[in-house]
Amino acid sequence: MATIRPLYPLSSPLKQCINIHSSTPWIYSKSTSDSPVSSIQLHTNQHQQRQVAAGVAFNPSGNYDLSLYDDENDTQKAPPPMPPKEGRYEVVIDTNIIRGLDLAPFESATGITSPLSANANPKEFLERTIGFTINYTREDEYDPRELSEFPDIRLWFVRLDAVYPWLPVVLDWRAGELARYAAMLLPHQMSLRMGVVFNPEALELFIMQKVFVVYSWLKENDIPMPRLKTKDMARMLGFGIGDELFDLIDKQIPTSS
Template sequence: MLIMAAAVKPLLPLSPSPVRLLPSSLPWIPSRPTSTSTTLLPTLRLSERRADVSASVAFNPSGSFDLSLDGDEEDSSKIALPMPPTEGRFEVVIDNDAIRGLDLSPFQVATGITSPLSAEPKDYLERTIGFSINYTREDPGDLRELSDFPDIRLWFVRLDATYPWLPVLLDWRAGELARYAAMLVPHQMNMRMGVVFNPEALELFIMNKVMVVYTWLKKHNVPKPRLKTSDMAKMLGFGIGDDLFNLIDQHPLDPS
């Protein structure tokens, strides 16, 4: 089985050598784009040495990304624009007051999800959920991206802690999943490539969400929960093997 390893090119080096994502015993495989989701999925070019594959993962603030296996600088700069927001999606509008008060009521009112137990995934998977962040900077000259403001990130940390399965319901093709990840995963900004994630942190984020989302979808009898969960991971550049899902099934947990 081919195991996926990743080396991310940050502005400052994270380590002197490429960072391997997972030990060879875990069921990771390189992801490939599907015919129905080519706008945001990466295109992987396998090297001749299939036993030692490295990946350069680069995200931009709009949520699209490029991923190349040979570390080519020119390829890393080819960032596609996200698609327009899904028509009729649930739009969550948050402002400074909600953010600084860690107030989740704008999300609850917009989506109707008043508690983690009240959400039925089938009501949201097709329509999807997106965010509009109306954040007024104290300094108008502050050019940081929204994902660089600690108070905004803290609001999303609380949201994610309350609704840990939320990523599967987001408007992926409009870049909402990548933007959501940027709120929760350490990263650095690159003027050319956009947001470049810490590879180990991104790995842990993906693994956590795969386990949570797959279990939640199964609990609600959503058809093909493995496929839906795998598609979510592919949107962030990862492929998931059946062995991992089999392990989760062998030791089931009751999600909230």
Template sequence: MASTVIKPLLPLSPSLKHNLPSFTPWISCKPISDSMTYCLPNLHFSRQQGQVAVSVAFNPSGNFDISMFEEEDDSPKVDPPLPPTKGRFEVVIDNDVIRRLDLSPFQSATGIASPLSTEPKEFLERTIGFTINYTKEDPHDIRELSEFPDIRLWFVRLDSTYPWLPVLLDWRAGELARYAAMLVPHQMSAKMGLVFNPEALELFVMKKAFTVYTWLKEHNIPKPRLKTCDMARMLGFGIGDELFDLVDKNPLSLP
């Protein structure tokens, strides 16, 4: 049986193709509707000292210049995220909440008290976003919010409690990219935006695909494959149908 793989969606530039290994062809999921395509981050691949760098065109500071090199100024530009979706569930956290690893603001804002009793439909329609009111100890600290260990730890606890949360976020406003930045190793680049560790990002996407697909099916959400594919595409990855076929053929027997 052929192995199941996920691959970056966007093609390599001609100047980089010869530096990277070839990949097994894959079958992509159905494309996101035209109204969503502008949200799809561009990925760029390069070989730098033996490493492959992946750049996602989202930067919490608002910088969206993702040219890999200063002389290459003709790379595709990505529109900034849209304003927050009207009527979304807004989770507001501050230093005190973060310091105490307190998830109650999330529970109060969304009404999700138990991860086992959540009905996805309303949240899929309204979406969820975060307002982070974080006061830095040093006002001259230039780090982005996703680079502060205490903020990231709060999101790690949130994600471990609600592992299917990424599918409910306000994707159009950039919430999925920021959420991933809290959980996936990355660096900030003025030219490339948010630069993820490629293997870590792929593992994150795969783990969330398994979790989200199963969760949507359990709640009888229509087209769970398409919704899961859309989520992966927002981070620049495509998932073949063969992966979902394997999951369906080998369901888990939960205690």
């Protein structure tokens, strides 16, 4: 029986309840030291420093009870994400757009209007990528919460994700857009030292759901090397995906040809 395994162990019951009848793990552990993107520091059970390619952190120890001002000094702060990619599609949303659950700014900025696929060349979206500028007015100017902690902002992204579930694969990963997008959809806590700390079980489920959606979308649009692109997306959030999973998907889902 093979189980889901992130790059770093999670104390999660998900490892025991999601499995397949195979002798080979289809999600496996491997190093991300060769990742081309900015990395962050992760906090392990042994309080060691580890690297994972992402713009924000998840807590691989499974400890979700963190202090906002965690005072441990043995882990350096994560470096900031890279600047936005030049020429990317920029989606600008404000308070009224967010509270009205209006997706028109996204559709007008990108030209994407079909829920199933981009009505322009998907390869162009993969090349240029997509990012978000959020101009949100706090009712209390001294409100210390991050944008991902405001329920109305998160609800807007929930709706966006429901309409365009393949969107994570075309985001500006290097600038941290994938990590911020995940933070809008997943339970997490804020840490001054570690940044955003995801609920580990929620992160596992999110990754798996997006692997299924993104891989199918890439194949439907005849994108070269859909497995590699899907693996890269998962790796950005700390998970390695084995070919055995894609073999199973290919057996169950007919190809577009």
